[in-house]
Amino acid sequence: MNVADLIALLLQHSPALIVAVPLLGAFITPLISRLNDKVRNVFVILTLGLTASLVFLLASDVFTGNIHTYIFGSQDLALPVVRILFEVDAMSAFMAIISVILSLVAVIYSWSFMKENTGLDKYYTLILLMTAGMLGMELTGDLFNFFVFLEITSISSAALVAFWTNKAKSVEAGFKYIVISTIGALFILFSIALFYGQYNALNMAMIASAIQYTFLDKIALVLLIAALAMKAGVVPMHMWLPDAYGKAPSSITLILVGATQASLYGVFRVCFTIYGGAINLSSISIGWILVILGIITMLLGVAMAIIQTDFKRLIAFGAVAEIGYILLGIGTGLVVMLNPEMTTTGLAAMKGGIFHIMNDALDVGLLFLVAGAIYYATKETSLNKLGGLARNMRYTTVFFIIGLLAISGMPPMNGFASKLLIYESTYQLNPILSIIAILSSIMILAVFVKVFHSAFLGPALPKFENVKEVPKSMLIAMGTIATIIIIFGLFPELIVNNIVEPAANALINYGDYVREVIPSFTGGV
Amino acid sequence: MFALEPLLETFQTGSGFWNPVIWVVAIIVALLIAVILRGFGNKEYKKKTGQTQAFLSGNPEYEKEQMHIKSSNIYWGFTESLKWVFDSLKKMHTGNVSDYALWFVIVMAILFVVLIMGENLVGAI
Numbered sequence: 001m002n003v004a005d006l007i008a009l010l011l012q013h014s015p016a017l018i019v020a021v022p023l024l025g026a027f028i029t030p031l032i033s034r035l036n037d038k039v040r041n042v043f044v045i046l047t048l049g050l051t052a053s054l055v056f057l058l059a060s061d062v063f064t065g066n067i068h069t070y071i072f073g074s075q076d077l078a079l080p081v082v083r084i085l086f087e088v089d090a091m092s093a094f095m096a097i098i099s100v101i102l103s104l105v106a107v108i109y110s111w112s113f114m115k116e117n118t119g120l121d122k123y124y125t126l127i128l129l130m131t132a133g134m135l136g137m138e139l140t141g142d143l144f145n146f147f148v149f150l151e152i153t154s155i156s157s158a159a160l161v162a163f164w165t166n167k168a169k170s171v172e173a174g175f176k177y178i179v180i181s182t183i184g185a186l187f188i189l190f191s192i193a194l195f196y197g198q199y200n201a202l203n204m205a206m207i208a209s210a211i212q213y214t215f216l217d218k219i220a221l222v223l224l225i226a227a228l229a230m231k232a233g234v235v236p237m238h239m240w241l242p243d244a245y246g247k248a249p250s251s252i253t254l255i256l257v258g259a260t261q262a263s264l265y266g267v268f269r270v271c272f273t274i275y276g277g278a279i280n281l282s283s284i285s286i287g288w289i290l291v292i293l294g295i296i297t298m299l300l301g302v303a304m305a306i307i308q309t310d311f312k313r314l315i316a317f318g319a320v321a322e323i324g325y326i327l328l329g330i331g332t333g334l335v336v337m338l339n340p341e342m343t344t345t346g347l348a349a350m351k352g353g354i355f356h357i358m359n360d361a362l363d364v365g366l367l368f369l370v371a372g373a374i375y376y377a378t379k380e381t382s383l384n385k386l387g388g389l390a391r392n393m394r395y396t397t398v399f400f401i402i403g404l405l406a407i408s409g410m411p412p413m414n415g416f417a418s419k420l421l422i423y424e425s426t427y428q429l430n431p432i433l434s435i436i437a438i439l440s441s442i443m444i445l446a447v448f449v450k451v452f453h454s455a456f457l458g459p460a461l462p463k464f465e466n467v468k469e470v471p472k473s474m475l476i477a478m479g480t481i482a483t484i485i486i487i488f489g490l491f492p493e494l495i496v497n498n499i500v501e502p503a504a505n506a507l508i509n510y511g512d513y514v515r516e517v518i519p520s521f522t523g524g525v
Numbered sequence: 526m527f528a529l530e531p532l533l534e535t536f537q538t539g540s541g542f543w544n545p546v547i548w549v550v551a552i553i554v555a556l557l558i559a560v561i562l563r564g565f566g567n568k569e570y571k572k573k574t575g576q577t578q579a580f581l582s583g584n585p586e587y588e589k590e591q592m593h594i595k596s597s598n599i600y601w602g603f604t605e606s607l608k609w610v611f612d613s614l615k616k617m618h619t620g621n622v623s624d625y626a627l628w629f630v631i632v633m634a635i636l637f638v639v640l641i642m643g644e645n646l647v648g649a650i
């Protein structure tokens with residue numbers, strides 16, 4: 001077998017391997033932990049490195065317009081047997097890239113950040129399980145399987161949020177997270193039952209091809225949007241998010257950002273693919289719902305961020321505000337999609353919203369890592385007690401400035417490119433929406449300038465006299481994300497044309513997704 | 526071979542455009558001008574001498590912690606003038622997980638009214 005054949009074979013089986021590798025790695029990690037801590041850390045990094053390579057291999061093919069399906073069980077779709085089907089289009093691959101990058105960076109960061117902690121075999125096992133769960137949510141084409149992966153992600157996330165069991169607030173945050181996740185998952189399961197009862201199907205493409213937009217379908221839509229939006233931290237169901245993000249170890253918060261976005265992906269998959277056939281009837285209603293939720297999320301997130309004095313909680317509210325931009329972009333796309341005069345605007349809005357998913361993950365992720373670095377060096381997260389750290393932590397300060405500029409949408413960072421698309425397209429829909437979005441960005445800038453002044457500027461405080469820069473693994477992790485931010489900011493056209501636009505088209509042209517499973521399907525935009 | 530052209534492409538936004546590379550060049554030019562202007566500065570300036578000591582109108586210098594403006598005091602005027610907004614927002618965030626679930630139920634009810642009853646109402650009209 002030559003290299004080309006091997007790559008072709010890996011590509012063919014990549015949808016399964018992308019989930020199987022971290023899942024298998026999770027079960028092997030406790031055994032390897034028995035050998036040596038360093039061997040275990042290297043093993044986890046290599047496992048996620050291999051997963052990332054497989055994701056990039058699959059994505060390189062999917063972004064050219066191909067859709068990959070992978071069937072577990074009977075290959076003959078006409079046979080009424082139990083089977084699970086993975087279906088990977090450009091949107092799935094786009095989300096998988098985000099998840100795997102965040103997980104890989106998180107384990108590199110953890111090497112030093114978590115060094116002093118015990119129970120790290122469980123920690124790394126849970127990280128790999130969480131990664132497998134997120135990737136499964138993004139790659140599966142089966143709604144029940146989506147629910148299973150959602151549960152895997154939620155349970156492992158809750159355990160990781162509460163990892164610092166010696167801190168009461170961490171345990172409380174983990175408890176809140178699992179309660180909220182379970183409530184959301186129950187309603188998702190209920191909506192799946194509604195589909196199964198009506199259409200005798202669990203496959204997303206099959207449901208999409210059969211959907212009649214009945215009264216029960218409308219109820220299922222409400223349940224799915226509400227439950228997944230809560231998991232995504234949409235206001236006013238966001239309150240678990242600052243608790244969980246604020247109290248989890250920073251490396252875990254980084255992966256939690258990916259898990260939150262996997263739920264957001266679920267909202268888009270439901271609205272665009274499963275209800276794609278009913279979109280003529282309801283796209284404007286659903287679109288406006290997303291736009292309004294987006295605006296409220298943006299404003300409330302930034303308003304709450306401005307009054308926070310805890311570093312991580314402040315960033316968490318900033319992350320809530322950023323989710324608002326994503327909803328605003330995608331919602332605008334849904335509202336104007338069917339207006340033939342506004343197709344360019346609709347596509348621009350979709351591209352802006354999708355591009356911002358990645359930018360949000362990177363920008364917010366970098367800021368959380370910086371917050372973790374400061375906690376590592378000072379054992380302090382209260383902004384009222386920090387100050388003058390730029391003198392002792394120069395690299396961390398530079399990374400914070402990059403994160404600050406990026407999250408505020410300042411040119412030439414990546415956040416500016418995606419926000420520009422959102423501002424321009426929402427302006428075409430309604431100028432007030434655009435004004436609110438710009439105002440929120442200005443407020444986000446103000447919020448993080450406050451953090452910059454509080455933590456990094458000011459006189460050198462005697463209590464931080466001996467504070468040193470964080471270890472190399474943490475700097476490498478922050479530097480990796482900062483580099484991606486700068487590259488995405490400097491070459492947005494390259495990124496949008498090659499990654500974002502295929503993902504936007506995959507969502508819009510839902511018929512291609514359905515036809516991959518049901519070739520006779522004639523619907524679709 | 527590695528092609529440079531795709532990297533230099535102007536970002537098309539549908540109704541506008543944006544070229545970050547030009548922006549970066551502009552920033553570099555501005556920084557160069559700043560460095561040149563700095564070169565005209567007073568060369569008699571001596572570091573770590575009395576020239577760099579803080580002069581607070583003859584008052585003694587406070588402790589370092591007291592000199593630093595705390596996070597809570599930044600934007601004090603803004604938050605004070607909109608106190609009623611921030612107070613109500615804080616009140617909303619009870620930290621009680623039962624309230625979190627209640628908000629979920631409220632949103633679900635609103636979505637139900639808008640998506641189901643709203644569309645049926647429009648259909649009837």
